[in-house]
Amino acid sequence: MIDTLAVVGATGAVGRIILDLLATRKFPAKRIKLLASARSAGRPVRLGDAMVDVEALGPDSFNGVDLAIGSTPDEVAAEFVPWAVERGTVVVDESAFYRMNPDVPLVIPEVNLEAIATHRGIIASPNCSTTQMVMVMKPLHDAARVRRVVVSTYQAVSGAGLAATRELEHGTASWLAKQAEEKQVFPHPIAANLIPQIGSPRPNGFTSEEMKMVLETRKILGDESIAVSATCVRVPVANGHSESILIETENKLTAAEARRLLAGFPGIVVEDDLAAKHYPQPRTASGRDEVFVGRIREDISSPNGIALWCVSDNVRKGAATNAVQIAEHLAKHGLQGAGRAART
Amino acid sequence: MIDTLAVVGATGAVGRIILDLLATRKFPAKRIKLLASARSAGRPVRLGDAMVDVEALGPDSFNGVDLAIGSTPDEVAAEFVPWAVERGTVVVDESAFYRMNPDVPLVIPEVNLEAIATHRGIIASPNCSTTQMVMVMKPLHDAARVRRVVVSTYQAVSGAGLAATRELEHGTASWLAKQAEEKQVFPHPIAANLIPQIGSPRPNGFTSEEMKMVLETRKILGDESIAVSATCVRVPVANGHSESILIETENKLTAAEARRLLAGFPGIVVEDDLAAKHYPQPRTASGRDEVFVGRIREDISSPNGIALWCVSDNVRKGAATNAVQIAEHLAKHGLQGAGRAART
Numbered sequence: 001m002i003d004t005l006a007v008v009g010a011t012g013a014v015g016r017i018i019l020d021l022l023a024t025r026k027f028p029a030k031r032i033k034l035l036a037s038a039r040s041a042g043r044p045v046r047l048g049d050a051m052v053d054v055e056a057l058g059p060d061s062f063n064g065v066d067l068a069i070g071s072t073p074d075e076v077a078a079e080f081v082p083w084a085v086e087r088g089t090v091v092v093d094e095s096a097f098y099r100m101n102p103d104v105p106l107v108i109p110e111v112n113l114e115a116i117a118t119h120r121g122i123i124a125s126p127n128c129s130t131t132q133m134v135m136v137m138k139p140l141h142d143a144a145r146v147r148r149v150v151v152s153t154y155q156a157v158s159g160a161g162l163a164a165t166r167e168l169e170h171g172t173a174s175w176l177a178k179q180a181e182e183k184q185v186f187p188h189p190i191a192a193n194l195i196p197q198i199g200s201p202r203p204n205g206f207t208s209e210e211m212k213m214v215l216e217t218r219k220i221l222g223d224e225s226i227a228v229s230a231t232c233v234r235v236p237v238a239n240g241h242s243e244s245i246l247i248e249t250e251n252k253l254t255a256a257e258a259r260r261l262l263a264g265f266p267g268i269v270v271e272d273d274l275a276a277k278h279y280p281q282p283r284t285a286s287g288r289d290e291v292f293v294g295r296i297r298e299d300i301s302s303p304n305g306i307a308l309w310c311v312s313d314n315v316r317k318g319a320a321t322n323a324v325q326i327a328e329h330l331a332k333h334g335l336q337g338a339g340r341a342a343r344t
Numbered sequence: 345m346i347d348t349l350a351v352v353g354a355t356g357a358v359g360r361i362i363l364d365l366l367a368t369r370k371f372p373a374k375r376i377k378l379l380a381s382a383r384s385a386g387r388p389v390r391l392g393d394a395m396v397d398v399e400a401l402g403p404d405s406f407n408g409v410d411l412a413i414g415s416t417p418d419e420v421a422a423e424f425v426p427w428a429v430e431r432g433t434v435v436v437d438e439s440a441f442y443r444m445n446p447d448v449p450l451v452i453p454e455v456n457l458e459a460i461a462t463h464r465g466i467i468a469s470p471n472c473s474t475t476q477m478v479m480v481m482k483p484l485h486d487a488a489r490v491r492r493v494v495v496s497t498y499q500a501v502s503g504a505g506l507a508a509t510r511e512l513e514h515g516t517a518s519w520l521a522k523q524a525e526e527k528q529v530f531p532h533p534i535a536a537n538l539i540p541q542i543g544s545p546r547p548n549g550f551t552s553e554e555m556k557m558v559l560e561t562r563k564i565l566g567d568e569s570i571a572v573s574a575t576c577v578r579v580p581v582a583n584g585h586s587e588s589i590l591i592e593t594e595n596k597l598t599a600a601e602a603r604r605l606l607a608g609f610p611g612i613v614v615e616d617d618l619a620a621k622h623y624p625q626p627r628t629a630s631g632r633d634e635v636f637v638g639r640i641r642e643d644i645s646s647p648n649g650i651a652l653w654c655v656s657d658n659v660r661k662g663a664a665t666n667a668v669q670i671a672e673h674l675a676k677h678g679l680q681g682a683g684r685a686a687r688t
Contacts, residue, residue, distance in 0.1 A: 148645050152496035152588035154538055154577065168536075172516055192512075192582050193627040194498055196639055196653045201618040205599060205641025214644065227645035231588040231653065233498065236580050238536050244496035244575040244588075255549060274545040283537040295540055297549025300558065301492050301571035309540045309575065 001028040002066040002331045006089070008080060009071040010034035010045055010054055013162045014094060017320035018069055023048030025324065028331045035061050037076075059083040067330055069323050070094055085121040090335045092123050092326045094319055099124040099216060106219050109325045110267045111138045116329055119337035123326055126220060127212040128318025129153050129232065129241055134220050135268060135291045135317070136310050137247060139261040141221060144249035144304070148227040151213065154235045154242040155198060156282060159314045160185055165238055172236070186234065195234040207232060240282030241314040248305045255298045258306045262293050267317070272296050280311035288313055289321045345372040346410040346675045350433070352424055353415040354378035354389060354398055357506045358438060361664035362413055367392030369668065372675045379405050381420075403427040411674055413667050414438060429465040434679045436467050436670045438663055443468040443560060450563050453669040454611045455482045460673055463681035467670055470564060471556040472662025473497050473576065473585055478564050479612060479635045479661070480654050481591060483605040485565060488593035488648070492571040495557065498579045498586040499542060500626060503658045504529055509582055516580070530578065539578040551576060584626030585658040592649045599642045602650045606637050611661070616640050624655035632657055633665045 005027065009015045015036070022032060034045055034054045041056035055061060057076075062068065062084040070077055070093045077095035084091045098104040105115035106124045108131055116123055126134070137146050157164040164185040171191035174181035181189055188195050199208030206214075210230040218224050235242075253261075263270040271280050272294040279294035291312040299305025312318055349371065353359045359380070366376060378389055378398045385400035399405060401420075406412065406428040414421055414437045421439035428435045442448040449459035450468045452475055460467055470478070481490050501508040508529040515535035518525035525533050532539050543552030550558075554574040562568050579586075597605075607614040615624050616638040624636035635656040643649025656662055 150494045150590055150645065152575075154498065154579070169520060172536075173520055176513060176517055176520075187621045188625055189627055192516075192580065193625055194579065194581060194586050194655075195625065196586070196588075196623050197618060197621060204644060205618065205639070206644070207618070229590060229643050229645035229649070229651060231496075231639065231651060233586075233588065233653075235498070235538065236536065237538060242538050242540070242577075244540075244577065246494055246573060274541060274549065274551070277531045277541060279540050281532055281537055281539065283533055295549070295575065299573050300548060300550070301494065301573035305573070307573060307575060309577075311538075 001030070002335065003029070004031045004033060004065045005029035005327070006033040006035055006062065006065045006068040008035045008057060008068055011036045011040040011043065012071055013158055014071040014315050014319040017315050018071060018324060019045065019047050021320055021324045025328070027324070027328065033065060062087040062089045065089045066335060067327055068092070069327050071319065071323070081122060090119065090121055090330060090337070092125060092323045092330070094125050094323050096127065096212065098122050099126065100219065106216060107326055108134055108220060108322060109329060110135060110265065112220055112222070113329065116326060117338045121337065125319065125323040125326060126216045127209070128159055128314040129155060129209065129243065130213050130216040131318050131322055132241060132291045132310055132312035133213065133243055133245060134217055136245065136262065136293055136308065137217070137221065139265040140247055140249060140253060140258060140306065143257070143261050144251040144253045146226055146247055147250055148248040150246040151228070151230045152244045153230065153232045154237070155232060156237040156239045156241055156314060157190060157234065158239040159241065168236060168238060190234060190236055192236060196231070198232040198234055206230070237282045239286040239313060239315065240311055241318060242280070242282055242309065242311045245310055246299055246305055246307045248302055250304065252304045253306055255296050255306065259296050262296065267291055268293055270294065279309060282311055285311040286313050289316050291317055345374070346679070347373070348375045348377060348409045349373035349671070350377040350379055350406065350409045350412040352379045352401060352412055355380045355384040355387065356415055357502055358415040358659050358663045361659050362415060362668060363389065363391050365664055365668045369672070371668070371672065377409060406431040406433045409433045410679060411671055412436070413671050415663065415667070425466060434463065434465055434674060434681070436469060436667045438469050438667050440471065440556065442466050443470065444563065450560060451670055452478055452564060452666060453673060454479060454609065456564055456566070457673065460670060461682045465681065469663065469667040469670060470560045471553070472503055472658035473499060473553065473587065474557050474560040475662050475666055476585060476635045476654055476656035477557065477587055477589060478561055480589065480606065480637055480652065481561070481565065483609040484591055484593060484597060484602060484650060487601070487605050488595040488597045490570055490591055491594055492592040494590040495572065495574045496588045497574065497576045498581070499576060500581040500583045500585055500658055501534060501578065502583040503585065512580060512582060534578060534580055536580060540575070542576040542578055550574070581626045583630040583657060583659065584655055585662060586624070586626055586653065586655045589654055590643055590649055590651050592646055594648065596648045597650055599640050599650065603640050606640065611635055612637055614638065623653060626655055629655040630657050633660050635661055
């Protein structure tokens with residue numbers, strides 16, 4: 001049990017889910033403080049049975065705060081996280097800003113819980129598309145050593161925020177009415193369309209989102225030799241990211257072995273009966289905290305490959321749920337990090 | 345110039361495009377006869393500036409017909425194609441029924457035009473998702489020999505017929521209104537959802553659609569050693585199939601070389617400027633006859649790989665356009681096939 005938990009970015013798409021999870025999972029904190037930009041401050045927000053006023057985020061917001069969960073854009077995290085750490089607040093950060101910092105553990109509790117203990121005040125939660133892929137890779141990696149992954153994503157709009165969800169809804173209504181649609185969040189129409197770009201261009205021709213799936217995967221699994229090739233695509237789906245993944249391993253796994261390993265891994269649900277038309281779909285995975293896996297089959301283009309289809313709620317396990325799991329572990333097992341203790 | 349061309353399945357989703365192409369491309373036939381099921385017979389259909397009555401399909405429909413283009417379900421093709429061939433009609437068939445028959449050439453004119461001459465009365469047009477992929481593979485195969493392809497598809501509903509397009513539109517309206525949607529064509533909701541199954545299950549865990557991409561590709565390119573791993577997914581897009589493709593070659597190709605090879609290939613349009621947010625999309629490719637390629641980059645998970653994103657109108661180049669191209673070649677260069685000549 002801790003005294004005070006702060007939620008930074010409490011009014012965003014992920015922030016709302018964080019508050020829902022804190023209430024339903026009965027987070028062990030005496031007090032929960034909600035922080036957001038000055039624009040959202042003063043607004044009452046539901047937290048379980050109570051309404052709590054949102055406070056404006058500033059340096060002194062973290063006085064007396066033991067633990068914070070941040071869900072903000074990168075540039076906001078770059079500013080607020082130092083304010084918190086200077087005041088002794090441990091921060092679980094959802095943004096990409098600190099993820100690749102060697103002093104910051106990047107954690108999926110089911111995969112590398114032990115890394116939490118090495119923190120120096122900041123623990124990062126991975127990118128949504130990375131999290132569900134690494135969840136699936138982990139049991140196969142432990143059993144047969146993953147050498148290479150080829151992934152194509154089908155990413156929902158919710159990952160781009162509440163305005164993106166409105167843009168999909170309004171754009172879809174315009175598409176049905178055969179009217180021009182307004183674009184503010186996405187560079188092209190998203191209704192009844194696909195946009196093969198998420199993030200910004202990198203010199204090698206991949207996007208920032210695609211390179212997150214390469215670099216974060218290696219850091220979480222602690223294996224810089226894993227090769228990843230990603231293509232990230234925005235699809236006209238409201239919520240729930242899907243991924244077509246081909247996993248090549250050093251040692252051969254049969255489909256039956258892969259299915260058994262995946263079914264036995266915490267946080268994964270196997271939905272795999274093609275004859276019964278049973279497989280993960282975004283509309284059935286949305287609102288759930290698990291990672292769903294189906295279409296598990298032996299690759300026919302490589303000797304040691306497993307192909308599969310993976311769906312997860314990107315604002316839950318891909319963001320809010322994963323961060324709340326990390327925060328729960330800290331609240332229950334102690335906030336002190338080995339990295340920080342060693343430094344003082 | 346031939347005397348009589350028949351279009352079988354003239355009232356379907358692809359049939360309508362065939363008629364449009366015959367008129368706009370001024371197909372060299374003195375007479376065009378439209379055939380469809382008894383249910384559609386008698387209905388007048390637009391063919392260029394004229395209205396033409398659709399006739400009921402039967403064995404004698406092919407008396408005096410030189411050439412036929414068929415766009416029907418497999419079971420209809422299984423029945424009508426022998427009627428036609430017995431009467432000396434050469435058939436360009438869109439269905440899957442004859443594609444893997446060793447006596448039937450499987451043709452994409454830009455890729456293996458020479459195979460047309462070997463026909464014995466039937467020429468097959470490939471599966472839509474195969475055609476656009478093989479178009480992209482061909483120039484890279486000629487330059488560097490393709491060894492392996494990993495492809496994930498994002499397939500529009502139009503490939504499943506006119507009823508599927510209506511189901512997407514009605515389902516989307518229901519989704520926006522937060523009402524339950526009716527399902528007749530697809531086994532799950534398609535609005536704001538993804539269905540990771542196209543076709544029926546095969547014993548190896550792949551679907552029939554996925555195995556078409558394996559087997560048809562090898563036949564068209566005449567290379568049984570090419571390995572293909574496919575995952576086929578239905579997406580809530582009205583028209584235009586998209587594919588995320590990783591192509592591994594025997595010899596190294598740079599992204600610049602691949603881009604140049606693709607840009608120089610007939611029927612391909614390169615749209616590849618990530619910084620300018622310029623890449624193929626279903627809504628811009630729909631209604632066009634070319635195959636669009638972008639996101640061309642060197643793979644970072646294999647030594648000799650090219651990753652790219654390919655979009656094409658699945659009812660045009662993926663079906664109608666390809667069949668009309670084959671029929672045009674036959675009408676201009678002679679209907680007699682070497683295979684048939686050799687047999688008689």
